[in-house]
Amino acid sequence: MARGRPKGAPKTGGRKKGTPNKATREIREASQALLEDPAYIAALKTRLREGTAGAVEPLLYHYAYGKPKETIEHNVPMAPVIIDLLQPGEGLKPRDDD
Numbered sequence: 001m002a003r004g005r006p007k008g009a010p011k012t013g014g015r016k017k018g019t020p021n022k023a024t025r026e027i028r029e030a031s032q033a034l035l036e037d038p039a040y041i042a043a044l045k046t047r048l049r050e051g052t053a054g055a056v057e058p059l060l061y062h063y064a065y066g067k068p069k070e071t072i073e074h075n076v077p078m079a080p081v082i083i084d085l086l087q088p089g090e091g092l093k094p095r096d097d098d
Contacts (some may be wrong), residue, residue, distance in 0.1 A: 031064035 005011065015021075034040055047053040 031060045
């Protein structure tokens with residue numbers, strides 16, 4: 001037996017589009033507060049000098065300020081690509097480039 005909303009019925013309930021997630025906001029605020037705390041900054045500097053800083057710091061920065069966007073530039077000239085679409089049953093034919 002099928003459960004849930006009948007097919008074609010309007011969707012109801014849930015968070016409205018564009019409403020921020022409360023948990024995400026709380027994690028961002030807590031991460032920012034920790035990263036801006038002078039005692040944490042001093043301890044982090046010490047751990048960085050000693051080489052004992054873990055992988056949690058980059059994760060905290062991503063939570064607090066967002067992950068930076070990666071962009072890749074492509075400046076290599078490319079030859080044009082020609083695609084011939086075949087009908088079912090047609091084989092490959094030599095092309096006359098005049």
